[in-house]
Each structure stands twice: as C-alpha cells, then as structure tokens.
Amino acid sequence: MSRITITAGHALASVTHVPLGHLAEAVQARAARSERITALTLAAAGAALAAAGLVSDPAASPSPRIGVVLGTAFGCFLTNAAYQDRLADGGPPAASPRLFAATVSNAAAGELAIAYRLAGPGVTLTAGAASGLAALGHATDLLRAGQADALVAGGVDALGAPLTRWLAEGGLNCGRPPAEAVALLVLEEPTFARARAAPVLGAVLGHASGFEPEPADGTAGDGLAGAVSAALEEADVQPGDLALAVSAAPPALAGLESRALAAALGRARPRIVSPKDTYGETFGAAGPLALLTALAEAPGGAPVLVLDVCASGHVGALLAESAST
Template identity: 35%
Template sequence: MTAPAQSRSDIVITGIGMVTPAGLTSGSAWTATCAGLSGAMEDPRLAGLGVPFSYAATGFDAQQEHGGEAHPMDLFTRFAVTAARAAVADASMTDDSWDPSRVGVVLGTGIGGQRAWQEQWLRLADLGPHAVDALTVPKALDNIAAGTVACDMGLHGPSLTVSTACASGTTALGTALDLLRAGRCDVVLAGGTEAAVTPLVSTGFNRLKALSRRSEDPARASRPFDAGRDGFVLGEGAAVLVLERAEDAQARGRRGYARLLGYGASSDAHHLTAPDPEGHGARLALRQALADAGVGASEVTFVNAHATSTPQGDAVEARLIEGIFGTEVAVTSTKGVTGHMLGAAGAVEAAFTALSIEQGLIPPTANFETADPDLPDIDIVHGGPRHTPVSVAVSNSFGFGGQNAVLVLGSV
C-alpha cells in the first residue's frame, strides 16, 4: 500500500536548465514566455515542404557548448547535456554535494536521434555504405542522451529513458519522483529532450493534418485554445530539473523553486493518435496525481495546460479542466511561445510551472485572441502575465498512443 503523501519526504526542485526556442537558458526562456513572445519563423531545414516553419532553438552552437565532444552526439543529446549542466550549476551542486552512486538520470524523448537516422540514411542512399558514420547507432539510440549525461557528470545511479510520446518529459519527472520516494536515489536529474525538426518528422505530422498551415504568419500560428487554432507548430530543445529531498536541500542551504507533490499516469486505450473525446484517461491521470499529492481540486490555483493548438485536443482538455476545477482556476499554455517540443514539452512546462510558483507569476497564452464559443468558459490567462500567488499547480501532458501524464507542484 502506498504511504500517505503527508508521511513522505518532500521532494523539491532545486535546479532548472533549459534550451528552448524561447531562449537558450532558463532565464531567457522564462522572460520571453512571460512576455508572450513567439519566435516561430521559416526554417531553412524545412524549405520546400508543406509546412516550412518551426520554433527553432536559434543560436544554439553545439561546437561552442561541447567542442570536440559534439561529434558523437545527435542534437537531442547535445540539448540534454547542455540543459543538465545548467541545472546542476543552478542547484549549486558540487562534487561533494552528492554520492555519484546515488544520483540518477531520467530523461524522456518522443523520437530520439531522428536527425542521425535521417542524415545517415541519405548518406547511405547517395554515397553508399562506406559513407555511413560508424557511430550512427549510438548517436541515434533513445537512451543515449541519458547515458551521455551520466557519463558527462560521472554519475553511477540509474540512467533511464522513457518514451511516452508528447508526455515523455512529464513521465520522466514522475519516474524520478518514484525513485526518490523509494530511496533508490538521493538526487535525480530529470527532464526531456527532443530535436525532431526534420523534413521527415514535419512531413509526417503534416500528413496527419496535425500541424498549423498558417505559413503567411508563422509567429501567430500556434494559438492554444483560440477559436482560430488549426494545429501545432514543431519546436525543439530540452529541460532538465534537479530533484532532491527537501531536508537534503536544506542541509546545503537550498530552498528550491517548488515541491513536486504528485504524479498520475494512464492510457486512453482509445486510438493511435486521437484523444478519447470524453477525456476519460486524462481525467484518471489527473485524479491520480491529485490523490498522490494529497490535495483537493479546490486547492489548485493554476493549470499549465498541454494545449498544443489542435482543434480536438484543446477542446478535450478544456472540458477536462472545467469538469475537475470549474471555471475559476487560472489556465495557460506556453506552446504559443515554445511551439510543441514533443518529448521535451512536459519538462519545459514543469519548469515554467515551478517558476510560476516561485515568482507568483503566470505567463500568458500567447496568440490567444478569440475565445472558442464551443469551449467551456475557462479562465485563460492572456494579453500579459498575471501576478498572483500560486500555492498548488498542475501540469498536464498528453501524447499519441493515448499517453496521459500529470504532475502536481506546490510552493516550498
């Protein structure tokens, strides 16, 4: 039987590292997100395709970040290592802050080393077998980002990779929470990473009619909850959070951004790509997370929605939020600023949620202009950030295959 939430050690987030289309550091990403600044634009990597724009991590220089070490890494691994280094520095972790055998790494990714597979397949087709990089397989494996972070920092605890499509980053944080509660680790670096802005992935999503086709105005194409939404926009990057027990953080003088209170996960068991129109699976995950956290729906003051800007997905989530929390809870989606970062999305949004709690500031839903008359009249934060205390917040993530994952965070 699971112990009551109140008898467990509090788990706190003491470090945040991000590489996002909104900014290459957690500070710059947070500033842009609170300002509602959309950076979507035409992407030369997607030139000539049906959807030629994306949210790119513009300015990320792998050689500058990793030097000669960059060659064996696919971009999704480079993003992860950069974010992990930043998170550890932010947490003020030093060599004597931890026992490496008690530090774990849990990363989520939806697609993994897609760029490596695509680049090397083209080399094989154009130039023959001799031209294929001997490191193709280790570059592209889903688990290699977590393994590389562990190697980079000399960590000997569990190194795990989870893949639950667009819920992967949230699933990774929930898995990390379980490792800390079980006493298997003292510290876990957890998050998500994705570098899937490629011609094949973009075309695949476009063939599903999942992407926005607002090519005439890319910066306004991602419009969560808006009446004019017509699909999501691809994004890329990573977020890694440092999780540890509150008493351990306090012992080294760290308070933390927020507590990670609870986690819930479920499967729709409904359809390969479409959400259950009644939201049964998502509701189950959300209620599990609240029960795990030991909090009631009335205590939640903010929901960081998954809302990707798709007509069906946003509608299901809006009804879910109204059904559980009513219409008074503050709701935002940050995908109008970051795009949909797929397997990294949940980790980035958990980081933003933690910052909202710490700073009492909820970012706006960028590009939300016209309420959809077919959606419940929920309180969507828009037009500018909202200054308000946030004591308990929820961060939702949903993915293909009917994957649902929800986190509950609270103030320290």
C-alpha cells in the same frame, strides 16, 4: 506521499546554435562532437546542475546516488535518418560508426551520465508529447523509493528536416507549429537537499499518467480525468486550492481536456495558462517546460497542476508548488 524538492531547472527553446560556453572544457568538447539532441541535453543539464550546486570535480569518483531520467518523443529519429541516408547513398562503406553509436534513444542520457559522472539510475522513456512529464513522474518515484538522492529529469526533442517532413505528412498531428526545446530540472530527496543547503525552486507533490484509447472521440477524457484525480489524491491537494493549471492539449483535443478538468475539478476553476501558445509543440520538453512556467507564475507555496495531452493518447498530470517567498 513525500514531497520531492526541485532545486534547479534550465530550458532552451528554438535556439539556432546550442550555447556551450558555460560548460567545462571537456563537456564542451563532448557536446561539440555529439548529435544535436545530445548537445541540447548537455547544455541544459550543465546549467541546471551548476545552479543546484551538483557539478562535480571531473577527477572525483562517479556519483552512484545521482542519475538521469530523460523523456523524448522522437529520440534518435534524426540520427537514424542521417545514418540511413549515408548508407543508402554510399552503401556499407559509407555507414558511419560514430552515427551508429547514437542510433539509440538513450544516447543523450548516456552522454550526460558520462560527462557528469552520474552513476545512479539512467533511464530514457517515451510517451509521445507526454514523455517529459512522464520522466518527471518516474524520477519522483525513484527518489521516493530511495533509489537515488538526486536526478536530472525532464525532456528533449531536436528538430530537423526528416522529422519536420514526417510531421507535415501527418505523423503525430500536434495542431501547433513544432518547435525544438530541452527542459531539465534537478529533483532531490528532501533530506539530501537540506543537508547541503541547496537552493529550492519548488517541490513535486504528486503525479499520474494515463491513456486515452480514442482521444479524438467526442466523449474522451476519462483517462486524463483519472490521472488528474490520482495526482490530486497523491498530493493531498483539493481542487479548490489550485492556483493555476497548465493546458497542454492540441487544439483538436481541447474538448477532451475540458471534459477531464470538469470531471476531476468539479466547480473549481483555477487560472489556465498555455505555454504551448508561446513555445509551440516541443514534444518531450513540453511538460517540464510547462512546469518551469507554472513555478515562475504561481504565488509561492501555491499548488499548480501541469497537464500533458498527446495525440497518441498518452496523458499525464503533475502537482507541484513553487518555493515560498
């Protein structure tokens, strides 16, 4: 399988105020009137697109070969809660048309596409806390299939009182403090990136997703092991070549992850890092945030394995390498 070039990436984690000063005036205005998940998405995407050299003239024609693939565990959860609260308190006259327009989980991706005139594929998907890694995998497949030249891909989830209450009551038990974050990367078809002399951060080599029907079972792990093995095969990477692996399992599912790595990697023992110990559980942003961490920590040209494991049973694995120095 062909390698997909990573030309830029940007992340924001646990920010009180979403930074918008680096955005063009029109994009700032759009972000300022948007829901928080959209503001986070616009802020990170604007920085990533600028670093990749893909910010277009607002007066230019839309870019039919550049698009967006966004993963999110909760999407419009907070918007739906705000809309419902207003409706419950004041009846139909109090319902907000502006909020209603954002009560779909692809609202953030749509606003991003409009703001930057990205007329290529526009995809929003969810797979629990593994959503961001699944988005990177889907973007890789679209680029390999020739459906786009470049894609902004990654994940985002916003936190607020309704969601933190739901999590505290046992919804999607993640075992770590929930945290808000967005992490987006620019993935490009290699020829397109070379032709415009784009910067190179690294490359996606392979990926796979899986499912664990009973993740809390003491023998679970086959789904993740299968995903790791498939990603290694697609990337043509041997377990012993891995420079590091990024752990992602909730503490309660650490055994599942350990069994899966033992089954898929055999005697290979790459260095293990766990960004979630620093950032907390960032849900949709977790996988892309882990990839950015791995690219920064691994030696140039060395393959890294990024995992994602969600209490919902969704699991994923992605192989990448940082740019050679």
